[in-house]
């Protein structure tokens with residue numbers, strides 16, 4: 600029998616308390632054999648107890664001190680690093696007064712990774728609007744919060760899922776479709792200006808490096824979307840491909856990086872192209888994520904590249920419309936945990 604202490608410890612934040620995060624975390628504990636590591640939930644124990652009672656989920660909480668590691672997984676037992684709510688929370692009803700609670704759960708998970716008591720952090724969804732309204736006007740998501748907390752200049756958001764769009768790629772147990780973003784949570788009107796040669800170069804370098812470092816892909820092949828319709832139509836439908844994208848791709852190809860594009864985004868996501876690459880770089884959020892979620896919503900994970908720690912998350916949001924009903928699908932959270940555990944094991948084995 601495998602000693603469960605050999606398994607990576609995953610710090611799992613419970614997310615926005617009014618959303619589906621807490622109940623998804625509770626649901627996981629009902630099938631411990633499906634867990635890829637030792638899980639410690641980071642959140643309010645009372646909140647978890649209340650949600651478990653309301654949904655009739657049998658659960659015993661093992662509340663740990665911050666420096667305590669979780670014991671071997673036991674059926675129906677959930678280890679918790681406790682963080683107190685600021686105000687009580689009802690499913691589906693946001694209260695920005697809990698913004699600092701949500702951010703505190705992230706801080707605890709980050710500290711656990713820094714100190715080595717967790718090997719990765721996995722985040723349940725938070726509500727960006729509630730964090731902003733709770734006194735953090737510049738907040739744009741976990742990705743940038745982690746960037747700043749870890750003191751790095753640039754990170755890259757990449758989502759990966761199982762896809763029926765190009766199922767002919769063999770040899771990957773999960774996430775054959777990987778989509779990274781050149782820009783993340785920006786109003787559309789700011790996107791073009793945000794894509795600069797130095798920024799795009801940094802994103803591509805991080806993407807290529809972390810596909811090697813975390814996923815063992817020796818020489819990653821990356822397809823890059825154009826920004827404009829038909830990749831600018833030779834400059835007639837926008838010139839960012841000519842002024843920004845093509846010079847960066849040519850420079851990096853000169854260093855040996857395997858880059859395709861910029862290709863028109865409307866036909867890039869077809870098997871002919873996808874079968875040739877390990878990842879796609881989209882220029883903005885909905886250009887890439889609408890396709891990814893069409894291909895495999897609920898089966899994907901969000902991975903932050905460029906961090907000194909491992910962080911994955913779900914492919915969905917807080918789903919306030921479902922919160923407290925017990926019907927939300929924990930599939931993506933399972934994938935996020937599995938990807939984090941695999942990344943932690945790969946790091947332990949010293950993948951290049």
Ligand SMILES: NC(=O)C1=CN([C@@H]2O[C@H](COP(=O)(O)OP(=O)(O)OC[C@H]3O[C@@H](n4cnc5c(N)ncnc54)[C@H](O)[C@@H]3O)[C@@H](O)[C@H]2O)C=CC1
Nearest residue numbers: 723724725726727728912913915916917918920921927928
């Ligand atoms: N990792 C994170 O923290 C993420 C946070 N968000 C945040 O979540 C909030 C709500 O975002 P929306 O755009 O409404 O997306 P959403 O993913 O919360 O909801 C979109 C639709 O998918 C459904 N859905 C979501 N998760 C589901 C699940 N596990 N099982 C079954 N159905 C599910 C919802 O009921 C809704 O119909 C926003 O504040 C957004 O910024 C969104 C994505 C990721």
Ligand SMILES: NCC(=O)COP(=O)(O)O
Nearest residue numbers: 739740741742743901912
């Ligand atoms: N669309 C992805 C998303 O909203 C999650 O962002 P983040 O909180 O992981 O930065």
